[in-house]
Amino acid sequence: xxxxxxxxxxxxxxxxxxxNKVKMEVSMYPRLEIDKNKIKNNLNVLTTFLNxxxxxxxxxxxxxxxxxxxxxLYVACGSDSLGSSxxxxxxxxxxxxxxxxxxxRIPMLSEIEDVVKYADISLNSEFQTIQALNQACKEQKTxxxxxxxxxxxxxxxxxxxxxxxxxxxxEVERMNHINLKGIGANLSCYGSIRPTCDNMTQLVExxxxxxxxxxxxxxxxxxxxxxxxxLIFEGCLPSRINHLRIGESVLLGRELGEFYECDLPLETDSxxxxxxxxxxxxxxxxxxxxxxxxxxxxxxxxxxxxxxKRGILAIGKQxxxxxxxxxxxxxxxxxxxxxxxxxxxxxxxxxxxxxxxIEFELYYQPMLFAVLSSDVYKVFKG
Ligand SMILES: *Cc1c(COP(=O)(O)O)cnc(C)c1O
Numbered sequence: 581x582x583x584x585x586x587x588x589x590x591x592x593x594x595x596x597x598x599x600n601k602v603k604m605e606v607s608m609y610p611r612l613e614i615d616k617n618k619i620k621n622n623l624n625v626l627t628t629f630l631n632x633x634x635x636x637x638x639x640x641x642x643x644x645x646x647x648x649x650x651x652x653l654y655v656a657c658g659s660d661s662l663g664s665s666x667x668x669x670x671x672x673x674x675x676x677x678x679x680x681x682x683x684x685r686i687p688m689l690s691e692i693e694d695v696v697k698y699a700d701i702s703l704n705s706e707f708q709t710i711q712a713l714n715q716a717c718k719e720q721k722t723x724x725x726x727x728x729x730x731x732x733x734x735x736x737x738x739x740x741x742x743x744x745x746x747x748x749x750x751e752v753e754r755m756n757h758i759n760l761k762g763i764g765a766n767l768s769c770y771g772s773i774r775p776t777c778d779n780m781t782q783l784v785e786x787x788x789x790x791x792x793x794x795x796x797x798x799x800x801x802x803x804x805x806x807x808x809x810x811l812i813f814e815g816c817l818p819s820r821i822n823h824l825r826i827g828e829s830v831l832l833g834r835e836l837g838e839f840y841e842c843d844l845p846l847e848t849d850s851x852x853x854x855x856x857x858x859x860x861x862x863x864x865x866x867x868x869x870x871x872x873x874x875x876x877x878x879x880x881x882x883x884x885x886x887x888x889k890r891g892i893l894a895i896g897k898q899x900x901x902x903x904x905x906x907x908x909x910x911x912x913x914x915x916x917x918x919x920x921x922x923x924x925x926x927x928x929x930x931x932x933x934x935x936x937x938i939e940f941e942l943y944y945q946p947m948l949f950a951v952l953s954s955d956v957y958k959v960f961k962g
Pocket of ligand 1 (some may be wrong): 640642643663665684685703766804805806807825827829907
């Protein structure tokens with residue numbers, strides 16, 4: 581049909597298939613709707629903001645399983661570096677995009693060959709692993725950049741002992757195939773420790789100690805993730821921090837405004853979950869009988885609100901992680917609880933009927949689960 585060709589039976593059948601596919605996609609639930617324009621907006625806002633501060637950004641896309649459409653969008657919008665914690669993501673990205681890749685999780689000894697092949701930079705904290713990277717580079721006749729990680733108190737990855745870190749930096753400098761690109765730190769992950777002027781200054785001090793030992797400047801001092809951005813607002817991020825690895829605030833944009841009160845024009849509903857009502861009844865809100873464990877072996881607290889209008893949605897923990905991280909768009913709705921495949925909501929003062937679809941905005945965890953759930957349909961807009 582395209583280009584004025586004759587229409588035939590083949591084209592007609594194709595039209596029917598496309599029509600049915602569109603019809604099916606419109607009516608299939610649960611679904612995750614992803615608004616590319618909103619992600620694009622967030623990427624532009626943050627890139628402009630950070631560039632003005634002289635900070636380069638690696639766009640982290642692990643939060644949406646590094647979906648091809650999102651990776652493509654980032655590159656089309658001018659990202660020059662994509663990061664993920666998983667080698668499988670970077671390998672897939674390298675198969676169809678020409679872009680610098682950064683491996684965020686400390687490499688496994690069992691994946692070293694792939695790291696050298698598909699990641700341009702990796703974050704590291706074990707000398708033995710760096711030696712293995714060097715060896716793999718030699719075999720593959722290539723080179724690899726690393727960032728040495730320092731633990732500033734969050735107690736996930738990184739050198740805790742500064743002297744050890746400096747010694748490793750000196751050893752790496754002597755390696756033939758590994759380029760020490762810089763140092764970095766990660767916060768707000770395990771220990772919930774926030775980036776501050778103090779811990780960021782500590783990172784810069786160690787970078788400068790390494791620089792004086794190596795007799796050269798480091799290219800990168802990587803001051804963390806989304807949670808470091810508030811320090812820029814407060815005007816106390818040391819100027820030598822010149823790189824951040826940003827995930828959540830581009831994909832969702834929720835944390836900066838909500839947890840840190842940073843006023844950037846970010847869209848917070850680029851990902852929306854829609855699920856269908858499969859039961860609707862008046863029920864007591866407090867369980868009846870002898871209480872033991874829920875479906876996941878926990879003992880939740882229940883509050884007695886008396887009789888409520890209750891709905892069950894066909895979506896569950898398998899698809900969203902935790903129901904507590906969903907935000908109903910209709911603020912009359914209360915999320916009450918969930919099991920693997922069911923989500924229970926209170927619908928007092930609403931007029932929903934069976935088969936209606938309820939929409940939720942979300943935090944990071946449901947995004948992570950929903951993109952990976954094969955039972956959640958993904959639909960891109962924009
Ligand atoms: C996930 C991750 C990031 C990105 O964090 P956001 O909070 O999503 O911005 C940065 N660095 C490392 C090491 C990570 O694992």
